[in-house]
Structure formats: structure tokens, C-alpha cells
Amino acid sequence: MDFKIDAFDRKILRCLQDEPQLSMVEVAERVGLSHTPCWRRVRRMEEAGLILGRSFMLDAVGLGYPVNVFAQIKIRNHEEPVLEAFEAAVRGHAEIVECFSMSGESDYVLRVLARSIEDYEQFLRKTLLHLPGVGAINSSFALKPVKVTTAIPV
Amino acid sequence: MDFKIDAFDRKILRCLQDEPQLSMVEVAERVGLSHTPCWRRVRRMEEAGLILGRSFMLDAVGLGYPVNVFAQIKIRNHEEPVLEAFEAAVRGHAEIVECFSMSGESDYVLRVLARSIEDYEQFLRKTLLHLPGVGAINSSFALKPVKVTTAIPV
């Protein structure tokens, strides 16, 4: 499952994260290998699960979702089936783009996309508050995204 | 800059978000076009900035960053140049994967990746607390990522 990653692999990952549109030949040039071993390393890392996959980054604002809200959720019913139902529901809602179970004050923190503040209010009242086990919700609005990356330090 | 997106475009975006590894021919099949117009629509959306770009999703845990921390930051000095310096510094640190300027209690919320809890403690003391303008920081640890997606509802 987990294997040792060497300097070449690391360079490749850095390269792919920095310039995801690069072809294998270009990646190979940058890391100092020919394209074949380079490509094979990528495939190995995909098979090993180190590379989860590719993805498209879309412009949330351009697509009509300019509002980012962090919702801190307190659960009132901590029974396992309820928590699982809650998490499944979260995964099922496209507006919820991130969810972490948390230590400390809140049980979960969600990042939610919305078309407008009013829209979020509706979503909060009609959906979030009715998710399984939900007690209280504390919403904070983002004024501006300063940094959002999927890149992991390698 | 912003143009109207039609049902085909929408289908294409959904397709690309759901199965980013698909070739244009396969996308075209799914949306009911031939590959050429399909490809051209993708390019148009890239040029228009609706598609920001592609990206690789790596396994943070496998790469040694199993710890997710949300750091809520209060700024003590709200002068514009200080805020800009703070934001620039944030962008410069690879461990900080997300940062939003916020309304409400905190001025900023950061999501930070760390190799361990101790590691985060070091990062907090040696780096975060010394970023320009930083007053107080309140850190909450994630116990588990329930959902993390880059997909935007379309």
C-alpha cells in the first residue's frame, strides 16, 4: 500500500501540482528523466493511491456561487447510526463542499457554497438544520477567499 | 467575460467534475455531441475563465500530512499594508491550504496541514503567530475529513 517515494517521485508530484497541464514529456524534462520512466512513476503512484486522481477547478463565482459560509455544527444525538446518517447526508449535498468532524466546541465544520446570502439562509433553515442529529448551527460568512489550493507540500 | 452557458455546457461541466479522466470522445458520448464541438466548448469555457484549470488530487495522509487544523485568527493591526502582507505570507506557506477573510468573530480562518500535532504546535509558535498583524489564534483540530470536494454545483 504505502511505498517509499524517492526524489524523482517528489519532483514529479511537485511538477504536477504546480503545472497540472504539463505533458509527460515536459514533466520529464523538468525532473530530468525521459518520459517513459516518468510516466511509469506517475502510474505507480496512481495505483498506490498517492495520486487520488485528476480534477477540474471551476470558477465558483462565475458559476453563480459567490458565497462561502462556514457552518459550525453541534450534534444533539451522538449515536453512531445518527452520525453516519448525518455524514451521508452531507456527502449527498453538492452545496456542501467540505466537512470535517472536529474536536473542541463544534462537532462538525462545513464549508457551504451559496448563490446569495438569502439562498444560504434558505439552505440553513430548510436543509442544514434538518440533517440527522443536528442541534445548533453557527454560521460565519467568508468575505473573500485569500487562498484555496489542493496542493499538498511534497 | 461572462457568457451564457447552455444545457450542453452544463452537462459537460458536470461530466468533467464527476469523471475528470474521461477523454473528449467519452464526454461527447455522455452529453450527446460529437467530440469536436464538445472540445471546443471546453476550450471556450477555459478561455472565459469558467474552467480555471486542471489539478491533481494527492493523498495528504499518504504523503505524511494526516493532520488538518482550522486556525481562527484575530488581527491586531488592520492597516491595509499589514493585511496585504499577512495575505501574501499566507499564500507563501504550502502548509496553509485554505484561507478566507471572515465576517464575525475572527478576521481570518485558515486550514493548515501538518505532519503531526506537535508539528502543528511548532508551526503555530514559529510561524503563524509571527505573521504580519496577527493578534490571537484559536486552533481546532479535525478528527476526520468527512467530505472534501472541488466540485461546484452546475
Place this chain on the structure above:
DNA sequence: AATTGCATTGCAATAAAATTGCATTCCACG
């Protein structure tokens, strides 16, 4: 209802990129 113009489509051709086979090279280990 016919006509014109513009944008979009789809086919076919081309170019570029990914993928595979195979002989060679490089190391680690004896």
C-alpha cells in the same frame, strides 16, 4: 414562406500525447 447571415456542428485529416515492448544500464548485494 423564402433568404440571408452567423454560429454550431460533425467528418476527416493532422498533430500531439500517452502507452507498450524491448534491449540496455544501473545498483545493491553477495
Place this chain on the structure above:
DNA sequence: CGTGGAATGCAATTTTATTGCAATGCAATT
């Protein structure tokens, strides 16, 4: 030093992306 297993790079093949161009569809106008 040799030997074996893994990794490399070249060349060939397959797949995918990209472009040219003629045909189609559709809206506006007459």
C-alpha cells in the same frame, strides 16, 4: 568484481487532442 532485479530510454504503437472545412441549424429580415 559478478549477478539479479529494478529502473531507464529508445522506438513503435495506440489513443487522444486539435484543426480545416463543408454542411447544418436557427434567428432575423424581407
